[in-house]
Amino acid sequence: MSETNLLEKAEMYLTLCYRELNKEHLYPNRWVTVKNEIEKKGTYELLDFELNYGTKVAWRNSNKCIGRLFWKAMDVFDRRSLNSIDAIFESLFEHIELATNGGNIKSTISVFDSNKEILIWNPQLLSFAGYQNSDGTTIGDPKQLDFTKECIKLGWEPKMGQFDILPLVVQIGQETPVWREIPPEIITIIPIEHPEIESFKDLKLQWYSTPIISNMTLEVGGIEFKAAPFNGWYMGTEIGARNFSDENRYNMLPKVAKLMGLNLRDKINLWKDRAIIELNHAVLYSFKKAGVKIIDHHTASKQFMQFMKKEAKENREVTADWSWIVPPISGSTTEVFHTEMNDTVKSPNYFYRVEPWE
Numbered sequence: 561m562s563e564t565n566l567l568e569k570a571e572m573y574l575t576l577c578y579r580e581l582n583k584e585h586l587y588p589n590r591w592v593t594v595k596n597e598i599e600k601k602g603t604y605e606l607l608d609f610e611l612n613y614g615t616k617v618a619w620r621n622s623n624k625c626i627g628r629l630f631w632k633a634m635d636v637f638d639r640r641s642l643n644s645i646d647a648i649f650e651s652l653f654e655h656i657e658l659a660t661n662g663g664n665i666k667s668t669i670s671v672f673d674s675n676k677e678i679l680i681w682n683p684q685l686l687s688f689a690g691y692q693n694s695d696g697t698t699i700g701d702p703k704q705l706d707f708t709k710e711c712i713k714l715g716w717e718p719k720m721g722q723f724d725i726l727p728l729v730v731q732i733g734q735e736t737p738v739w740r741e742i743p744p745e746i747i748t749i750i751p752i753e754h755p756e757i758e759s760f761k762d763l764k765l766q767w768y769s770t771p772i773i774s775n776m777t778l779e780v781g782g783i784e785f786k787a788a789p790f791n792g793w794y795m796g797t798e799i800g801a802r803n804f805s806d807e808n809r810y811n812m813l814p815k816v817a818k819l820m821g822l823n824l825r826d827k828i829n830l831w832k833d834r835a836i837i838e839l840n841h842a843v844l845y846s847f848k849k850a851g852v853k854i855i856d857h858h859t860a861s862k863q864f865m866q867f868m869k870k871e872a873k874e875n876r877e878v879t880a881d882w883s884w885i886v887p888p889i890s891g892s893t894t895e896v897f898h899t900e901m902n903d904t905v906k907s908p909n910y911f912y913r914v915e916p917w918e
Contacts, residue, residue, distance in 0.1 A: 563598060569782030570594055570604065573908060577613050577781075603675075606783055612636045614780030615669050615788070618908035620871075624884035626860050626896070627792045629867040630667060634790070635659075637670040648678065648730055649740050652789070656685055657746040659791050660770045663852040669790035671778065678787040679916050681729035681737060683707060685772040685789055686747065689724040700724060702808055710917045714739050723749075723766050731916060750850045754842040759819050763812065767799050767843070769852045775915065780908040790910070793853045795860045800840030801888040812839060836889055857887035861894035868899070879904045 574594065578587040590607075597604035606614065620631040635658070639651050651670055659668040672678045683704070689711070690704040698705065700722050708726065712718055716727050716739055725747060731737040748769035754760035770791055778788035804812045813835045817824055820838065822831040847854040855863075864885060868878045880901040891897045 563602060566598055566603070566782040567595065569779075569907060570598065573614060573617075573781035574610065576617070577610055581609070581613060603783070606780060608638060611638060611640075611671060611780060614908045615671060615778060615790070618778055618780060618910055619667075619790075621879065621906040621909045623879050623881040623903055623905065625792070626795065626864045626885050626887075627667075627855070628878075629863045629870070630792075631867075634667040634669055637668070639670050640673040642672060643676070645730060645732060645738050648672065648732075648787075649728060649738075652680070652685060652728055652730075653743060653746060655789060656742065656770065656772065659772060660746070660748050663748065663769065663850065665770055665791070665793035665853040667790075667792045668772075669778075669788060671785050672787035674783050674785045677733040679731045679737075680774040680787050680789060681707065681710065681731065681916050682726065683773075683775040683915075685728065685774050686742070686768040686770060687726050688722075688768075689718065689726050691718060691720055701803075701810065706915070706917070711739060722764070725768070737916070748850075748852060750846050750852055752842050752846045753849075754838065755845050757819060757838065757842075760816075760842055763815060763819070765804065765810075765812065765842075767803070769794075769847075769850075771798070773910075775913060776910040777913045778908070778910055786913060788910075793855065794847070795855050795857055795887070796840050796844045796847070797857045797887050797889055800843040801836055804839055804843075805836050840889060857890065858894060861887065861896045865895045865899070877902065879906055 574591060578584050594604045615636050616631050616634055619634060620628055622628065637655065642648055642651060655668060655670045659666055687704050688701040689708040690698055690700040690702050691708060692698055692705055699720055704726065711726055711729060714729065714737060725742060727739040727741050729737050729739045749766050750769060752765035752767065771794055772789050772791040774789035778785040802809065804810045813832050814824060816835040816839050817831040820835060822834060823829060824831055844854060844856055871878045881903050882901045885896050885901065887894060
């Protein structure tokens with residue numbers, strides 16, 4: 561980023577930050593300091609509260625997220641002082657444990673030093689391996705095929721199961737990436753069952769409790785943090801209508817439909833629609849039974865509309881990607897389906913980055 565762009569982004573964010581936190585009287589002196597720092601070093605250091613608030617505003621600005629009503633409540637762990645690979649791994653394990661919070665999932669972010677070139681290779685801290693057989697079929701999660709191959713290249717031993725938790729992989733600068741197994745005691749896995757269809761258990765489906773995204777760059781005031789894993793909690797359709805149902809993921813709809821006794825050759829019986837509803841019902845039921853926080857898409861839609869109203873009162877326009885905000889099932893039954901949205905990207909924000917192995 562050029563010095564001019566950095567100055568512009570820094571000024572834009574810091575003006576917003578100091579105004580919204582009622583610290584405007586401190587801003588003039590702070591801006592002089594920041595400008596001098598950028599002119600001398602080509603960068604600057606965010607103060608603790610500036611980083612803390614910036615992570616939350618970045619969530620508030622995340623166009624693809626339906627759960628932004630709670631943007632102020634995120635727990636922020638400032639990990640910029642960590643230098644060693646051991647300390648980084650320990651903090652990632654701590655993030656998983658604290659965010660999972662015994663099932664009462666807490667929105668959490670851990671931010672690592674932007675100057676140390678720390679990269680977390682995992683797309684999510686918790687994810688299931690994907691293995692390709694010689695005949696082209698897949699065991700596990702097809703979405704993780706490439707990352708699983710990279711883990712195996714680094715020395716991780718494949719277990720060839722449908723739901724094998726992948727290790728964490730961390731790289732500092734140009735050093736060789738390092739992998740570590742996640743301690744099983746900090747991982748909560750939910751077996752998926754159905755309250756009425758007893759044979760659902762035969763599918764042996766399961767999913768992990770906490771969706772911790774780790775392949776996005778956090779940008780605050782022009783400073784880019786490439787290692788900043790963060791999480792909220794699951795909306796049921798993310799698991800039931802996408803991870804389990806997509807044909808290029810676990811592709812479970814045909815198996816669920818057969819359990820239900822539906823004719824897969826009869827298109828007008830809507831077997832896919834009926835199967836996807838029961839699969840989503842099973843996910844919500846199983847998480848609730850296990851005491852793990854999850855939200856259904858109807859409640860999430862209402863909360864997003866609340867978020868829009870609250871932001872309107874603050875004279876802030878909510879930007880959003882309609883195609884992501886509208887749930888992947890029963891879209892027209894939710895308020896968000898009938899709401900126009902502006903997809904302009906604001907700063908601070910989270911941005912997808914190129915995968916390290918590419």
